[in-house]
Amino acid sequence: MARYQGWFALVLALAIAAGMFLVRTPLELGLDLRGGSQLTVEVMPAGEITRVGSEEMEAVKAVLDRRVNGLGVAESTLQTVGESQLVLQLPGEQDPTAAARVLGDTALLEFRAQKPDTEAEFRGLRQLRSQVEAILRLREDQIRRGETPEPLDLDQLKSTQETLGLDGQANSEEEQLRELLNKVDSDLLTMLEPAALTGKQLVTAGRQPLQNNPNSWEVTLNFDAEGAEAFADLTKSIAGTDRLLAITLDDQLISAASVGPQFKSAGISGGAATISGNFSAESARELEVKLRGGSLPLPVEIIEVRTIGPTLGAENIRRSLVAALSGLALVAVFMVVAYRLPGAVAVMALSLYALFNLAVYALIPVTLTLPGIAGFILSIGMAVDANVLIFERIKDELRRGNTLIRSIDTGFSEAFSSIVDGHLTTLISCAALFFLGTGLVKGFAATLGIGVLLSLFTALTCTRTLLRFLMGYAGLRRANNFLPARQLPSPTA
Amino acid sequence: MTESSSSATAAQVRNLRWSLSSMRRRVWLISGLVVSVSLLGLLLSWLDPSIRAPLRPGLDFTGGTQIQLERRCDDSCGELKAIAVSDVIRTLELPVEEGQPLPNLGAPRVQLLDAGQSLLLRLPTLSAAQGQAVIQAVDPVAGPFLSGGQSVDTIGPSLGKQLLRSSLISLLVAFTGIAAYISFRYDRRYAFLALVALAHDVAIVCGVFAWLGVVLHLEVDSLFAVSLLTIAGYSVNDTVVVFDRIRERSKDASDLPLSLQVDQAVSATLTRTLYTSGTTLLPLLALVFFGGATLYWFAIALALGVVVGSWSSIALAPSLLTLWDRSLD
Numbered sequence: 001m002a003r004y005q006g007w008f009a010l011v012l013a014l015a016i017a018a019g020m021f022l023v024r025t026p027l028e029l030g031l032d033l034r035g036g037s038q039l040t041v042e043v044m045p046a047g048e049i050t051r052v053g054s055e056e057m058e059a060v061k062a063v064l065d066r067r068v069n070g071l072g073v074a075e076s077t078l079q080t081v082g083e084s085q086l087v088l089q090l091p092g093e094q095d096p097t098a099a100a101r102v103l104g105d106t107a108l109l110e111f112r113a114q115k116p117d118t119e120a121e122f123r124g125l126r127q128l129r130s131q132v133e134a135i136l137r138l139r140e141d142q143i144r145r146g147e148t149p150e151p152l153d154l155d156q157l158k159s160t161q162e163t164l165g166l167d168g169q170a171n172s173e174e175e176q177l178r179e180l181l182n183k184v185d186s187d188l189l190t191m192l193e194p195a196a197l198t199g200k201q202l203v204t205a206g207r208q209p210l211q212n213n214p215n216s217w218e219v220t221l222n223f224d225a226e227g228a229e230a231f232a233d234l235t236k237s238i239a240g241t242d243r244l245l246a247i248t249l250d251d252q253l254i255s256a257a258s259v260g261p262q263f264k265s266a267g268i269s270g271g272a273a274t275i276s277g278n279f280s281a282e283s284a285r286e287l288e289v290k291l292r293g294g295s296l297p298l299p300v301e302i303i304e305v306r307t308i309g310p311t312l313g314a315e316n317i318r319r320s321l322v323a324a325l326s327g328l329a330l331v332a333v334f335m336v337v338a339y340r341l342p343g344a345v346a347v348m349a350l351s352l353y354a355l356f357n358l359a360v361y362a363l364i365p366v367t368l369t370l371p372g373i374a375g376f377i378l379s380i381g382m383a384v385d386a387n388v389l390i391f392e393r394i395k396d397e398l399r400r401g402n403t404l405i406r407s408i409d410t411g412f413s414e415a416f417s418s419i420v421d422g423h424l425t426t427l428i429s430c431a432a433l434f435f436l437g438t439g440l441v442k443g444f445a446a447t448l449g450i451g452v453l454l455s456l457f458t459a460l461t462c463t464r465t466l467l468r469f470l471m472g473y474a475g476l477r478r479a480n481n482f483l484p485a486r487q488l489p490s491p492t493a
Numbered sequence: 494m495t496e497s498s499s500s501a502t503a504a505q506v507r508n509l510r511w512s513l514s515s516m517r518r519r520v521w522l523i524s525g526l527v528v529s530v531s532l533l534g535l536l537l538s539w540l541d542p543s544i545r546a547p548l549r550p551g552l553d554f555t556g557g558t559q560i561q562l563e564r565r566c567d568d569s570c571g572e573l574k575a576i577a578v579s580d581v582i583r584t585l586e587l588p589v590e591e592g593q594p595l596p597n598l599g600a601p602r603v604q605l606l607d608a609g610q611s612l613l614l615r616l617p618t619l620s621a622a623q624g625q626a627v628i629q630a631v632d633p634v635a636g637p638f639l640s641g642g643q644s645v646d647t648i649g650p651s652l653g654k655q656l657l658r659s660s661l662i663s664l665l666v667a668f669t670g671i672a673a674y675i676s677f678r679y680d681r682r683y684a685f686l687a688l689v690a691l692a693h694d695v696a697i698v699c700g701v702f703a704w705l706g707v708v709l710h711l712e713v714d715s716l717f718a719v720s721l722l723t724i725a726g727y728s729v730n731d732t733v734v735v736f737d738r739i740r741e742r743s744k745d746a747s748d749l750p751l752s753l754q755v756d757q758a759v760s761a762t763l764t765r766t767l768y769t770s771g772t773t774l775l776p777l778l779a780l781v782f783f784g785g786a787t788l789y790w791f792a793i794a795l796a797l798g799v800v801v802g803s804w805s806s807i808a809l810a811p812s813l814l815t816l817w818d819r820s821l822d
Contacts, residue, residue: 032787035641040652042649042651082655082659094641095621096621096645097620100620100621140589143586144588174589303651303652304647304648304649305621305645305647306644306645306647307621307644307645308643308644309639309640309642309643311639311641311642312561312563312641312644315563315785319783319784319785319788320780320784320788322779323776323779323780323782323784323788326779326783327775327776327777327779328776330775330776330778330779331772334768334772334775335772338768370787370788371719371791374784374788374792374795375723377777377779377780378723378773378777378795381772381773381774381776381777382727382730382773384769384772385730385765385769385772385773388768388769389734392762396761418733418734418737418738421674421678421734422730422731422734423730425671425674425729425730426726426729426730428667428670429667429670429671429722429725429729430726431667431670432663432664432666432667433663433722435663436662436663436666437659437722438655438659441659441660441715441719441722444719444723445722448723
């Protein structure tokens with residue numbers, strides 16, 4: 001009996017510890033329960049890299065990590081999933097658009113000098129570009145408001161297209177304009193020397209409003225020693241000429257500036273520069289975040305975006321709580337009706353099981369999601385199974401006329417092998433789901449697997465300990481607390 | 494503790510609560526019929542021109558955007574027809590994304606959930622801005638919406654294929670692992686029959702959902718894949734316990750014919766199997782009734798799996814074991 005008191009103390013201590021731990025460490029809730037956005041991006045192979053390996057993933061993740069931190073969403077997480085995917089969770093964030101823009105761009109930043117003897121053409125193309133862009137913006141705004149835009153000057157469009165060597169086959173006028181813009185951009189790029197300096201040599205980026213116009217922002221750059229030298233060389237080569245220093249981001253010209261003749265001898269030294277490209281506060285912030293994060297070594301593609309509102313999340317919590325509690329209550333009633341005293345013990349063991357389960361979720365920690373809760377609720381049902389197996393065996397032994405204590409011991413030992421086999425086969429499938437599955441499947445497998453392990457523990461120790469402890473009281477030590485008297489063999493048999 | 498039992502064979506035969514061997518033909522007939530109907534459902538689904546797959550694949554597998562909106566119903570929710578919502582969406586002009594083709598909104602799927610309190614829209618893949626445009630357009634017809642009560646899921650088609658593949662691979666690995674474990678603990682016959690029972694259970698659940706897909710246009714999502722994997726685990730667990738009893742009987746009463754050993758073992762575990770299914774079903778039914786729309790069909794699939802799994806472990810698998818015995822004799 002002393003042995004069981006020791007076990008009883010252990011179970012009690014574990015229960016108290018689990019309870020205290022749960023009070024201190026709140027459960028981590030998934031986005032489907034608290035609201036927020038989740039983005040999954042796939043890293044695509046490009047150029048010489050035909051397969052995305054773990055090294056590439058690390059590199060991409062490091063860049064995205066920095067960019068995500070730049071977004072400033074509290075408790076955001078970025079995790080690698082499978083071989084080539086990353087999952088970004090932004091709790092509380094309702095607008096995934098901004099995150100998607102920041103994540104999606106490779107942001108390959110390059111500094112290039114304009115090639116000699118292209119001055120006039122370059123200037124002309126840039127003027128054309130800003131004109132076309134203005135017209136396109138205006139028309140798109142009008143269309144969005146539901147107005148009919150004025151017809152384009154088709155003759156002028158035609159001649160511009162001819163000058164650039166376009167055949168103007170696109171369907172709508174907007175598409176023609178956009179095609180024109182793309183052509184101008186690619187023509188502009190051909191007039192630039194290959195990059196002498198890239199975002200790799202960038203140490204930090206910042207932003208500030210322009211002094212004379214607080215609505216317009218500029219982005220500031222700081223280079224490392226190597227970058228500073230390259231920047232000085234680059235500015236020196238074009239200082240005092242009409243040629244421009246171009247800054248491109250992902251092959252898009254975002255800024256071009258002339259360099260004054262005073263830098264002719266040494267270039268701009270000191271490793272600092274500013275980009276002023278008529279940025280709004282928001283676009284300056286996005287560029288800053290991209291630049292700070294550096295350029296992605298490989299392009300990424302957003303393959304999944306899930307956004308869930310906080311109200312809906314709270315509703316999900318409420319519903320699954322109601323389901324879990326009513327499920328537990330139904331099982332409890334069933335067990336007490338079917339098994340009397342041991343049934344009541346099983347209910348206690350089940351409550352301990354639920355408590356331990358939640359404590360383990362907080363300890364590991366397991367992020368609780370809707371399917372995870374379903375896995376937990378299901379594992380309650382399965383946890384009962386072990387108790388049922390044991391109690392059925394105890395009943396068998398009692399019907400055979402064995403004494404109560406002997407029946408209990410035999411019941412446990414007889415049921416042992418089925419319990420272990422049943423639990424182990426479920427664990428095998430949980431392991432397969434956990435290691436090979438993704439997302440939802442993984443979360444479900446984790447909660448079910450933890451449930452199975454704990455059910456093994458609670459059924460074989462808690463139920464037994466509680467039962468043996470109660471058997472210490474003579475008033476409870478009666479066979480008809482286990483079986484209706486009519487099912488017991490008569491003492492003479 | 495069971496030595497005394499083998500001597501009183503005749504009495505024990507009379508005391509059987511469920512004589513499986515005498516009704517095994519009926520068991521096979523029932524299982525065969527249900528499996529055939531299930532397979533027919535899978536076939537019909539495949540032949541259906543709007544599905545062309547054994548199960549109607551949901552958004553998780555095909556890719557697209559799903560928007561769920563909770564309506565704000567202070568007193569009661571105004572009458573709303575799904576067709577009115579889809580008309581609005583059909584004529585909507587979406588904001589253009591640079592370099593992306595415009596999604597075709599010609600055939601939106603609109604569903605009213607929870608007695609018209611929430612609205613589920615299934616659309617082709619939309620960008621975040623386009624999704625917001627849809628919500629704004631629907632607002633005058635179906636709104637006002639509860640702030641914070643919306644969810645927008647956009648899933649690329651490649652993810653669905655990947656999900657399907659990883660689910661299938663993990664299912665196969667789990668099967669192999671379980672078969673290896675049972676072969677090691679019992680023998681190969683038991684492992685084979687456990688897998689037969691498992692295939693039977695999974696086929697029936699899939700079949701029911703295939704029929705639901707054909708008749709009610711119900712789609713299967715990744716939660717359905719999860720439920721299948723769980724049913725597989727549960728089915729084997731259930732069968733193994735019965736096999737454990739049969740093995741125990743075959744040690745204690747090796748002089749009895751196998752069919753009687755099986756009958757006795759099944760009778761002995763009958764209460765346990767029914768109780769366990771009952772206690773697993775109770776929380777699942779709670780999920781069905783209180784768990785909300787997200788978990789509704791998931792819980793139904795699991796509950797169905799539990800019922801079918803119990804049947805296959807107390808009736809189908811043990812009765813097939815006796816067939817094996819006769820063919821060996």
